[in-house]
Amino acid sequence: MSAEIVSLDLRPVLRAGGEPIADIMRVVSRLEPGQGLRLMTTFKPVPLFGLLDKKGFDHAESQLADGEWEVLFTPRPDRRAPAPVRTVAAEDALAASGAEWPAPTRFLDNRDLEQPEPMIRTLAATEQMRPGEVLSVLLDRRPVFLLPELDRRGHLWRGGLEDDGKTYRLSVLIREGRGETQ
Amino acid sequence: MPGASVARWSMSYFAAALACLLAGLALMAAGFGYPSQPAQAPDTLVVVHLVALGWLSALMLGALTQFVPVLVSQKLYSDRAPPIVLACHFLGLAGLLGGFVGLGRSWRSSVFLLPAGGLLLSLGFALAILNLGATLARNRPLAAPARIVAAGLASLPIVFGLGVVFTLALGGWAPGAGAARLLADDLSIHAAAGLGGWLTLTAFGVSYRLLAMFMLAPDAGGRLTEAVFWLGAGALIMLLQAVPGASPRLILAPRVLAVVFGSAAVAIYLWEVAGLFRQRKRRKLELNSKMSAVALAWLAVAAIALPASLAAEAPSPAPETLLFIAAFGWLTGLGLAMLYKIVAFLTWLECYGHWLGKRRTPRVQDLVREERALPWFVLYHVAVLCGAAALMLQWGVAFRFASLAMLCAAAAIGLEVLRIRRLAAVPAELAPPEGPPPLLFSRLRPTNA
Known part of the structure; x- marks a missing residue:
């Protein structure tokens, strides 16, 4: 029944300083009834246990040789079909961006930074990336001054609150040549 | 967009x-x-x-x-x-x-x-x-802070509605005896809805968000913020009830209830904002947050003095002192503190937002010189304290000297704000290529979304 388990190796992302929790929750929200999830991580992902328990998963963790962990989340029989993704992404999504975007190549955790540091870091990252790449950013709140600036520079973005109700997840698809010429 | x-x-x-x-x-x-x-x-x-x-x-x-x-x-x-x-x-x-x-x-x-x-x-x-x-x-649906701002806006028609009636009465357009009675009766409602409703409620709504943002504290907006909204709205409705003939009289002693609701709203607001200060992740406070805290202390003083001033006998200067503290300690204190930060932030955004990531830019804090502004803020609040004492003691000369000190302090803070807008503190190599922004309005850049 291996097809009934989706595997995610998060170790490269975690080592690069990324925050994959939103990705995990996205994958979870797309699991079919009866499908399980296997995660490989660089630490014991305790916060996930509670989050996924609420969504109807039991967990079994085992430590791998070098301090890394493998966790298997198995759905309880009462787990229902996934609810539609409850983020506000639809509100923010640009019409043009309906299609699937490539997986993010760069992750930023801009939470707990004093204003306007999150905006500075995000824009600095967009300037270093190539067209077609996707930047994934976690923020404390909806970045009201950043979004118009991304528009001005011609990038596409999607954003919405994560399921925790606090973290705002922003994805930026880098585009070139449409922004103002400064 | x-x-x-x-x-x-x-x-x-x-x-x-x-x-x-x-x-x-x-x-x-x-x-x-x-x-x-x-x-x-x-x-x-x-x-x-x-x-x-x-x-x-x-x-x-x-x-x-x-x-x-x-x-x-x-x-x-x-x-x-x-x-x-x-x-x-x-x-x-x-x-x-x-x-x-x-x-x-x-x-x-x-x-x-x-x-x-x-x-x-x-x-x-x-x-x-x-x-x-x-x-x-x-x-x-609006979050609680935005709803508090809406309640502040809703106070405005009470203020300017009564105000227009007063201007007609004072201009001699209304019959004499009735006008005089109206003035005596409704002046306190006009003042309460203006300072307490319009200015204080909007200041609550905006400061919840700004203080949380500047101090890296979790956003308010839970049940307590809801309570501030409902109590504030309740106080307003009581004020409206207190206007003779403005609405059917449903409630006895609406003024007393307005004071009770208003004081409770202030108490809960102060409790929540104190929580923002406690829970902040940014340990070192910026000048604007410190000076906002002083203004909040003035708000507490005003709220405590409110029942006392209402109970005071007619020739007492307590009501005037209370208005002075509310207008100059609380609202002006908060206004000057926020203005100092807001002008810096907006000017930074206007001058450098489009350069972020493309060239070296200063930080917002590089636009301000807190050590220059701090003594003036201190002088301002000390002068407010002296002015309030002079009013209570009815010592006119001292009040004028206190006002002079407030004038000097406010003028100096105004000059600091002007220096921020002129980018006076920014090193030449970090000046924006377009030069400093216009003083009185902001350059807009088109969005192509």
């Missing part, structure tokens, strides 16, 4: 507001109006309205034009309304002040200047309510 941009006209509002504050303080220092003259003398009304409308209301209108879109993550409903509101507001204020000045000197022109000024002011406020209200309405 979702998101907010720099509001084009906020700087004009701020500059005109600061000019009115300085003019008001200069008049107080010169011994114009209370306490040299009675509290309801025409010259006192000049000073009161110069401060309440020219300074506090204009500052709040300019700030809301910028921050209501931030609160609800929506564009301002109309970008054309703010300059019209600004023009109506200051033309109306000029008429009103001219009318008051003439009233004390039996000029015939007051008969027309007073109601004309009152109507123009009302027109400006009504347009501002429509514009800000329509912006808020785009993002319903």
Whole structure:
């Protein structure tokens, strides 16, 4: 029944300083009834246990040789079909961006930074990336001054609150040549 | 387009507001109006309205034009309304002040200047309510801080409605005895709805968000914030009940209930904001947060003094002292502290937002020189303390000296704000290629979304 388990190796992302929790929750929200999830991580992902328990998963963790962990989340029989993704992404999504975007190549955790540091870091990252790449950013709140600036520079973005109700997840698809010429 | 941009006209509002504050303080220092003259003398009304409308209301209108879109993550409903509101507001204020000045000197022109000024002011406020209200309405259901701002806006018609009635009465358009009774009865409601409703509730709503943002504290907006909204709204309804003939009398002692609800709202607000300070992740406070804390302390003093001043016998200076503390300790204190930060942030965003990531840019803190501004803020609040004491002791000369000290401090803070806007503290190599921004309005850049 291996097809009934989706595997995610998060170790490269975690080592690069990324925050994959939103990705995990996205994958979870797309699991079919009866499908399980296997995660490989660089630490014991305790916060996930509670989050996924609420969504109807039991967990079994085992430590791998070098301090890394493998966790298997198995759905309880009462787990229902996934609810539609409850983020506000639809509100923010640009019409043009309906299609699937490539997986993010760069992750930023801009939470707990004093204003306007999150905006500075995000824009600095967009300037270093190539067209077609996707930047994934976690923020404390909806970045009201950043979004118009991304528009001005011609990038596409999607954003919405994560399921925790606090973290705002922003994805930026880098585009070139449409922004103002400064 | 979702998101907010720099509001084009906020700087004009701020500059005109600061000019009115300085003019008001200069008049107080010169011994114009209370306490040299009675509290309801025409010259006192000049000073009161110069401060309440020219300074506090204009500052709040300019700030809301910028921050209501931030609160609800929506564009301002109309970008054309703010300059019209600004023009109506200051033309109306000029008429009103001219009318008051003439009233004390039996000029015939007051008969027309007073109601004309009152109507123009009302027109400006009504347009501002429509514009800000329509912006808020785009993002319903509103979070509690935005709803508190809406309640503050809803207080405005009570204030300017009564105000227009007063201008008609003072201008001699209403029969004498009735007008005199109306003035005596409703003046306190006019003042309470203005300072307590319009200015204080909007300051609550905006400060919840700004303080959380500047101190890296979790956003307020839970049940306590809800309670502040309901109590504030309740106090307003009680005030409306207290206006004779304005609505069917349903409640006994609406004024007492308004005070109870209002005091409870203040207490809960202060408790929650103290929580923001405690839970902040940024340990070292910036000047604006420290000075906001002093203003909050003044709010606490005013709330504690409120029942005492209402219970005071008629010749007591307690009510005037309370109004002084509310206007200069709390609202002006908070206004100056926030202005210092807001102008720095907006100027930084306007000058460097489009350069971020493309070239080296200064930090927002590089635009300010807190060590230069701090002594003036301290002087300001010490002077407010002295002024309040002088009012209570009815020591007119001391009050004028305290006003002079407040004037010097406010002027110096105004100069610091001007230096921020001119990018005076930014090293030459980090100056924006376009040069410093215009003083009185913001350059806008088109969005191509």
